Amino acid sequence: MGNVKVINLSKSVFDDLDREAEILRGYLKSKGVFLVNVMSSPGAGKTTTLIALINRLLKHFRIGVMEADIDSDVDAVKVADKANCKSIQLHTGGMCHLDAAMTKQGLDELGIDDLDLVFLENVGNLVCPAEFDTGASMDMTILSVPEGDDKPLKYPLIYRKCDLVLINKIDAMPYFTFDMDRCVANIKLRNNNSTVIPISAKTGENLDEVVNYFIKIISSGGKNYNA
Amino acid sequence: MGNVKVINLSKSVFDDLDREAEILRGYLKSKGVFLVNVMSSPGAGKTTTLIALINRLLKHFRIGVMEADIDSDVDAVKVADKANCKSIQLHTGGMCHLDAAMTKQGLDELGIDDLDLVFLENVGNLVCPAEFDTGASMDMTILSVPEGDDKPLKYPLIYRKCDLVLINKIDAMPYFTFDMDRCVANIKLRNNNSTVIPISAKTGENLDEVVNYFIKIISSGGKNYNA
Numbered sequence: 001m002g003n004v005k006v007i008n009l010s011k012s013v014f015d016d017l018d019r020e021a022e023i024l025r026g027y028l029k030s031k032g033v034f035l036v037n038v039m040s041s042p043g044a045g046k047t048t049t050l051i052a053l054i055n056r057l058l059k060h061f062r063i064g065v066m067e068a069d070i071d072s073d074v075d076a077v078k079v080a081d082k083a084n085c086k087s088i089q090l091h092t093g094g095m096c097h098l099d100a101a102m103t104k105q106g107l108d109e110l111g112i113d114d115l116d117l118v119f120l121e122n123v124g125n126l127v128c129p130a131e132f133d134t135g136a137s138m139d140m141t142i143l144s145v146p147e148g149d150d151k152p153l154k155y156p157l158i159y160r161k162c163d164l165v166l167i168n169k170i171d172a173m174p175y176f177t178f179d180m181d182r183c184v185a186n187i188k189l190r191n192n193n194s195t196v197i198p199i200s201a202k203t204g205e206n207l208d209e210v211v212n213y214f215i216k217i218i219s220s221g222g223k224n225y226n227a
Numbered sequence: 228m229g230n231v232k233v234i235n236l237s238k239s240v241f242d243d244l245d246r247e248a249e250i251l252r253g254y255l256k257s258k259g260v261f262l263v264n265v266m267s268s269p270g271a272g273k274t275t276t277l278i279a280l281i282n283r284l285l286k287h288f289r290i291g292v293m294e295a296d297i298d299s300d301v302d303a304v305k306v307a308d309k310a311n312c313k314s315i316q317l318h319t320g321g322m323c324h325l326d327a328a329m330t331k332q333g334l335d336e337l338g339i340d341d342l343d344l345v346f347l348e349n350v351g352n353l354v355c356p357a358e359f360d361t362g363a364s365m366d367m368t369i370l371s372v373p374e375g376d377d378k379p380l381k382y383p384l385i386y387r388k389c390d391l392v393l394i395n396k397i398d399a400m401p402y403f404t405f406d407m408d409r410c411v412a413n414i415k416l417r418n419n420n421s422t423v424i425p426i427s428a429k430t431g432e433n434l435d436e437v438v439n440y441f442i443k444i445i446s447s448g449g450k451n452y453n454a
Contacts, residue, residue: 041269042353042382043374070354072380094384096323096354124381125354126269127297127323146373146396147270153299154351155269157321169373172402 004076005088007109012101017132021100024135028112034218035107035118037136039158041151042124044144045168047075049201050119054083056211061116061218066090066106068098068123075121086110097128100135117218126151130158138217140164145172149183152190159190164197164213171200231303232315234336239328244359248327251362255339261445262334262345264363266385268378269351271371272395274302276428277346281310283438288343288445293317293333295325295350302348313337324355327362344445353378357385365444367391372399376410379417386417391424393437398427 014020028035040046047067054063065087067075076089090106092098098106103120112118120136122129141162143151146169152159159165165187167180184196195213199206241247255262267273274294281290292314294302303316317333319325325333330347339345347363349356368389370378373396379386386392392414394407411423422440426433 041351041374042378043268043371069381071383072377074377074380094358096352123354124268125323125352127350127352128355131321144270144373146371146399147268150299150301151269153301154296156298172373172399175399175402 004073004080005109006073006076006091007088007106008091008093009095009102009105011093011095012099014101017099017101020104021133021135024100024104025137028135028137031112033112033115033118035103035120035136037120037122037134037139038142039122039126039129039139039162040124040142041126041144041147044124044142044147045201046121046124046142047078049142049166049168049199050121051079051083052201052204052207053210054085054119056207057117057214058084060211060215062114064110064112064115064118065121066110066118067121068092068106070094070123086115092123096123096125097132098122098134099132103134103136117214126155126158130155130161138163140166142166142168143183144169145178146176149179149186152183152186156190159187159194162191162194164195166210167196167198168201170198170205171203231300231307232336233300233303233318234315234333235318235320236322236329236332238320238322239326241328244326244328247331248360248362251327251331252364255362255364258339260339260342260345262330262347262363264347264349264361264366265369266349266353266356266366266389267351267369268353268371268374271351271369271374272428273348273351273369274305276369276393276395276426277348278306278310279428279431279434280437281312281346283434284344284441285311287438287442289341291337291339291342291345292348293337293345294348295319295333297321297350313342319350323350323352324359325349325361326359330361330363344441353382353385357382357388365390367393369393369395370410371396372403372405376406376413379410379413383417386414386421389418389421391422391440394423394425395428397425397432398430
């Protein structure tokens, strides 16, 4: 435990980050690697969800994980402990998000020649990460029940951008005032094409549905898939 | 309901925002107004906590609230409904934080001549708001139990900066893996002088302690107070 590779990312110097994102997407495609950008509030359960998903997806894909954070290696250590896949920690040097050039630095350090699927756990933040294209094959976000069903009203961009929204911690629903129908309606208000799957990373509820989503989207070649 | 004043903030044009923050602090002091900058993750319970606190603090102070958000007027509507005090909604125009110049615009729209205490509910974000001095008399943050006890390790700056940390949703402790002692130790690691109060905004547990904190800090003139 505690023995993970930590990469300190350099600030990007590119003028046109959107172009860098497109270049990265092309590079990933040429390598046959599907990159998922995972965003959420702090504490929504990104790491726990990824560990549970990866352990189910390892039968189907060769997987790597990049854990981005301002500081600490808490998440990468957890992943290294509990998921049997390659993982590294990226330090953003105080930056509140990742862009495509920073993501590329991470991928080069991770090494993707022997991988099919890479998860990038972005910095826990609903605002800034939504504004930057990381070059990922797809974007997903996790909303957790204790945060409340109104989050898509307050953070519109991230819900507009994401193809997949997991509603996590549904095992805690009895203890919170959370209206699932209203939450799904709020998400659909931002992006009517998004796929919404309520899950519990803790109990495993509905994780098989997420696994099937990834199998389908990856085998169909990416973004065109809609469940 | 739904009838709240919404202010669209303009982007700040000042070169030296730290100086603007100091000017604002002096202005607030001259007006006898104590401004509290409230930060947290999305969904940690800023609005619910503020409503519960304000209803208890109104016996002691004349209070105003500024609810900052990227979009929506969800929070200001809630405050207007449930707390008997002046409140306005500030839209940041996509910005992930408030600075002192934006805060001053809000205060001018709120009107502070008849107030003693103003709460600024910052954008839900643990990263960027910590980097900007709003000119507030003090900074506080709310960490909620479902987010986990490791957050001060992952978002160091906000915990370093805050004088007061409320640990909210302690009524949900039985349903989550959350070590209170470890959480307090992680907070103290960042700022050994911060005051940490576990609360439940839902049940009201320990809110009297927070009320007493504000009475003491405001009567003692601000930042020098340590509980």
